Amino acid sequence: xxxxxxxxxxxxxxxxxxxxxxxxxxxxxxxxxxxxxxxxxxxxxxxxxxxxxxxxxxxxxxxxxxxxxxxxxxxxxxxxxxxxxxxxxxxxxxxxxxxxxxxxxxxxxxxxxxxxxxxxxxxxxxxxxxxxxxxxxxxxxxxxxxxxxxxxxxxxxxxxxxxxxxxxxxxxxxxxxxxxxxxxxxxxxxxxxxxxxxxxxxxxxxxxxxxxxxxxxxxxxxxxxxxxx
Amino acid sequence: xxxxxxxxxxxxxxxxxxxxxxxxxxxxxxxxxxxxxxxxxxxxxxxxxxxxxxxxxxxxxxxxxxxxxxxxxxxxxxxxxxx
Numbered sequence: 001x002x003x004x005x006x007x008x009x010x011x012x013x014x015x016x017x018x019x020x021x022x023x024x025x026x027x028x029x030x031x032x033x034x035x036x037x038x039x040x041x042x043x044x045x046x047x048x049x050x051x052x053x054x055x056x057x058x059x060x061x062x063x064x065x066x067x068x069x070x071x072x073x074x075x076x077x078x079x080x081x082x083x084x085x086x087x088x089x090x091x092x093x094x095x096x097x098x099x100x101x102x103x104x105x106x107x108x109x110x111x112x113x114x115x116x117x118x119x120x121x122x123x124x125x126x127x128x129x130x131x132x133x134x135x136x137x138x139x140x141x142x143x144x145x146x147x148x149x150x151x152x153x154x155x156x157x158x159x160x161x162x163x164x165x166x167x168x169x170x171x172x173x174x175x176x177x178x179x180x181x182x183x184x185x186x187x188x189x190x191x192x193x194x195x196x197x198x199x200x201x202x203x204x205x206x207x208x209x210x211x212x213x214x215x216x217x218x219x220x221x222x223x224x225x226x227x228x229x
Numbered sequence: 230x231x232x233x234x235x236x237x238x239x240x241x242x243x244x245x246x247x248x249x250x251x252x253x254x255x256x257x258x259x260x261x262x263x264x265x266x267x268x269x270x271x272x273x274x275x276x277x278x279x280x281x282x283x284x285x286x287x288x289x290x291x292x293x294x295x296x297x298x299x300x301x302x303x304x305x306x307x308x309x310x311x312x
Contacts, residue, residue, distance in 0.1 A: 057270075058296055065293065094296065101298040103239075106246050148243060148299055174246075 001220040004032045004042040006072065006088075008063045013049035013086065017197045021046070024200035025213045034066040043220055045075050049086030049141070049195060059102060059144050060090035069095060081125055081216050082189045086142055089181070089191035098184055098191045099157070100149030106174025110143040114205060116168040117180050117194055121161050124183055125219035126190045129211035135168050136208035138194040140180075145193040147175035147182075157182055165192055230309035231276050233286055237295045237302045238269035269300075275309055282306065 003021050007014045014031060021029040032039065034052075039045060052063035063069075076082045076097050084092040092098045105111060119127055119134040130136070149157070154177060157163050165181035173193070181192030196209030239245045248266040255263045272294060276282065286304055295302040 057294070061293060061296065093298075099298075101296050103243065103299060104246050106244075108246050108250060146246075150242075150298075174244075 001027050001043045001217055001224075002041060003027060003029045003044045003046060004039055005029060005046045005048055006034060006068055007031050007048075008034045008050070008052035008066060010052045010054055011048050011050035011087070013195065013197065016195070017046050017048040017085070020197035020200045020209070020213055024197075024210050025217055027217060032068060034063065034068050037067050037071055039068070039071040039075050042075070042080070044081040044216055045072055045083070047072070047082070047084040047088030047091055048197070049088060052087055052091065055087075055144075058090075058094070059087060060092075060094040063087075063091045064094035073097065076184070076189050079186065079188050081219065083126065083212075083216070084189075084191040085195055085197065086140075086145075086193055089193055090144065092189060092191040097189050098182055099153045100147055100182070102144045103146040103148050103174075104144050105142070105146050105172070108143075110141075111145075111172050112139070112141040113172075114139045114199075115170070115172055115194065117165045118168040119164070120166050121164045121183070123161075124164055124187055124190065124215075126183070126212055126215055127164060128218060129215040136211075137199065137206040138196055138209055139198045139206075140172060140194045142173070142193055145173040145175065147173075147179045147193070149176060160185065164190060165194065231278050231282065232307045232309040233274040233276055233304055234307065235272040235274065235286070235290065235294060235302060235304045236269060237272065237290075237300050238267055240299055240301055243299050 005017045116135050119130040122130045122132040162183050164183050166178040171178045183190045196212045199206040199209035248268045252266040290302045
């Protein structure tokens with residue numbers, strides 16, 4: 001599996017994401033600069049966290065119109081796994097690949113700590129390695145992670161089982177329905193505020209995020225085997 | 230040339246934690262008559278005049294300047310400085 005990590009000016013979790021795949025997963029990975037326009041040859045796309053374009057105007061608003069984004073949208077439409085973490089999630093929302101928007105954290109504080117998440121849907125290609133109801137320890141680091149959508153969208157997300165992760169116990173940022181991560185209707189685009197790439201080795205305090213990357217790899221192996229045999 | 234003044238505010242249905250914090254501070258300063266504070270953005274554009282100026286402004290607001298999931302926008306067009 002060959003994975004692209006998109007790098008925008010202001011991305012700062014790109015190296016974490018790269019290492020999670022290279023060393024945590026042991027798979028091929030390359031950085032792709034925001035000014036490139038092709039993702040040909042990649043099997044999965046990661047949009048890492050950070051402060052793309054300094055969070056000017058709104059988080060993710062300017063990155064959404066960078067040159068690489070049509071290729072990201074194309075990969076998403078082609079059914080390739082696309083994962084947006086933190087600022088990556090915000091970019092996916094701005095791009096309309098996922099519904100809703102981000103508001104400032106309810107208490108206006110930038111929060112940087114490890115929080116418990118509940119796995120709400122373990123039937124996605126990103127979460128097949130978990131069990132529904134698993135409580136995992138994953139770090140968050142954001143000032144604008146207060147997920148918002150209108151009631152109709154929320155009902156849709158709930159009915160279609162598209163809320164993949166919820167904050168367990170304490171809701172750190174005020175997000176609607178404790179949402180920490182959601183997936184698109186097709187099931188191949190996941191956006192989440194917590195950072196699984198920062199939890200892939202016990203040296204980092206938790207390796208609960210590794211299963212997410214292993215799940216993507218497992219999915220790729222299965223679909224790849226199905227094509228080649 | 231035209232000067233376009235764009236005002237972007239959070240939708241009524243969206244909580245504004247920043248506005249809330251500012252209102253609390255104003256109340257602490259004994260401005261008890263303040264009943265609500267909403268914080269938004271103000272953007273100025275200088276644009277060449279054209280027949281479809283308003284269409285172009287609205288397009289820019291919808292696409293980039295505002296996120297209509299959470300924000301409303303309105304604008305005013307004024308005569309700009311002749312260059």
